[in-house]
Amino acid sequence: MRVVFMGTPDFAVPSLEALADAHDVALVLTRPDAVRGRGRALVPSPVKARALELGLPVLEAGRVTPEVMVALRDARPDVICVAAYGCILPDEVLGLAPGGCVNVHASLLPRWRGAAPIQRAILAGDELTGVSIMRIGHGVDTGAYCAQAATGVAGKSTAELTAELARMGAELLVDVLPSVFDGSAAWTEQDEALVTHAAKVGKAEMLLDPEDTAERNLARVLASGDTAPARCSVAGRGVRVCAAAAGDGDVPAGSVLVSHGRAWLGCSDGSIEVVRVKPDGKREMDASAWAAGLRGDGIAWGRA
Template sequence: MRIIFMGTPDFAVTALDALVAAGHDVIAVYTRAPKPAGRGKTLTRSPVHACAEALGIAVHTPRTLRDLPEQARFAALGADVAVVAAYGLLLPQAVLDAPAFGCINIHASLLPRWRGAAPIQRAILAGDVMTGVTIMQMEAGLDTGPMLLTGETPVDGKTAGNLTAELATLGATLMVQVLAGNYQPVPQPTGGVTHAAKIDKAEARLDLALPAAQLERAIRAFNPAPGAHVEIMGERLRILAADTVPAPAAPGLTLDDRLLIGTGAEALRPTLVQRAGKPAMGLRDLLNGWRIPAGTPIA
């Protein structure tokens, strides 16, 4: 098939590679424009941009698709279908209608649960037992289109990084199946709709008044980004992994000299942490160079 691929992060690269490997003719890639990154604020291409250039595919980086000339340019490509995976721009109706078979999206949740920008993180935060991928026909509403194929996987104790990689592979596999088969669209159920709001960086500061189990989920949901953290002895400490430990509620205090952190219910024992400007390290390595006595306030 003649495909326009639309995506931006690493999650989408997996699908682009899979479509090319399956023998489809990816005639163009749409991705977000390069952004300043790093200390030098160097303009940096998105992972999809870099992948497309390596594959020799033409890349388009419009700031918006609402302009009529941009919509005409898109339609003139004469695609059979557009495959969308975490693109990051809204698609106007004219764009949705341009390809012969419309636009098909790889969405990282079991719709209608977690429509929106951050379905993977929200599934972990909510304590969902299962999540997955839905291949859906796109329409004007936010992730409201009919479903073509779904696949699921347990959340277990996975981080957002682990789960994103797993769902990227699952989504790519399902999309290849959809394009090779004859899957009929099925309307989404009307019940069970939830919204996966974009992650705000402020959410990554752990509220130690919450139960330890909820905080442990937040640590996994914000790993690798934006990174769950606390303030301790005047320094921000990122917590990349932690265990819950039975203990009396003591929000915001260390309960021993091995960084057992009191919370609203039970306690947290970090197992992987990162100080500012330093690499990630285990708890033993942290405490070898930093004495944190019992009763130390943490915020």
């Protein structure tokens, strides 16, 4: 089967690899190189980097221009597969391939349509999340789906859950693609009454708060990422909490307990134990190294 693949971040790489192993990937479309890191250097997308390693033809595009449409037609795809490409596709693309255009979406639709389904599932305390293989339509993640796979959410960080769902999505995509192409796939329309929207997570949402529950603050740590990190202020200094665990004792809300190289932040109904941190202006470190610098009784913490 001739496939055009569209994707950009790490989440999309396993789908690209699985398709390249099982089918003829005629073209890979990804977003252009972006400036990243402290050196402000142009860095290729993870999909571009892996596609070049696999010897696949790559086209960089931030939107579908007439030139891009020519390249897509020349690729003569039987089906177009998308995984977190990051661009709205026009009708001309959706109707190009005989098998249509399908997307690997990181949620159990209709729950969590939109930009940040994995983080929203963590922040909401969902028991389950998963992946859906869906048709791409005119709305944001509104299309019917033909397959889903689920996994538990509890205790998993955004990075861990993203990697797991990426693998699941790749396996599911390759498994159902033949039935999508030959028309035998069974499609389920989404129940609009069950829709939730996964808006992009803002930095303010991720600020740890001693007036919130331990569960709520721990969810922020698990859901955090570079663009919206879990942060707080300890002894008047800003710090990013990179990893944490449920506390095993009561600590007054707003207080910090330091004992034997361990540190706990008191919340409204208990505490969370800090495991790894990145103090402002310093490298990421284990909490034991950070706690060694916290001196005296009555250390307080609050929103950054």
